[in-house]
Amino acid sequence: QKEVEQDPGPLSVPEGAIVSLNCTYSNSAFQYFMWYRQYSRKGPELLMYTYSSGNKEDGRFTAQVDKSSKYISLFIRDSQPSDSATYLCAMLGGGNKLTFGTGTQLKVEL
């Protein structure tokens, strides 16, 4: 079993929809949770991070962590075509070594 599971998609939604992206994990040592966005032919870029259970909001993006269920989510409100990318969750326990999910490919259509 992988430490981090993420549905690869692809996920296709109409412009303006609310998008929900999810990851589950098995390692209780994970304390920090991040979401990266990767556009085609580019490296991943950090989108949001959190280290506690609950919600964290940044503009149209909300990161949610439920440590008791070992489940994290990223919500995108009012999705735009420019949000079309692959979204990777990442987690950190001790040290500086991140463990990534496989990524979910999202396409927002006009």
Added chain:
Amino acid sequence: DVKVTQSSRYLVKRTGEKVFLECVQDMDHENMFWYRQDPGLGLRLIYFSYDVKMKEKGDIPEGYSVSREKKERFSLILESASTNQTSMYLCASSGTDRGPLGGYTFGSGTRLTVV
């Protein structure tokens, strides 16, 4: 902004060749990482380094080695390239000043094809 530069965007090499992938970062970051990214497998850590001349194996180090002679430069070496090393290679760096919440900064990647 932190910049991580990978020397080549696309490379085509022959089986058995020794291949060097170079990565340079300009923000004095202590930590540097090499990943490969494959469809359905995500990012897999090959090697990482916390300091000059220091290296640690990641999850899939076989067939690879690394070199970090200077703080800003981290090189990935494929000793004898094979077709199963065809992949996207991503370099990343992170600093200790913001701790783990600073996240990694990635380069744009090198797409290596071994024929």
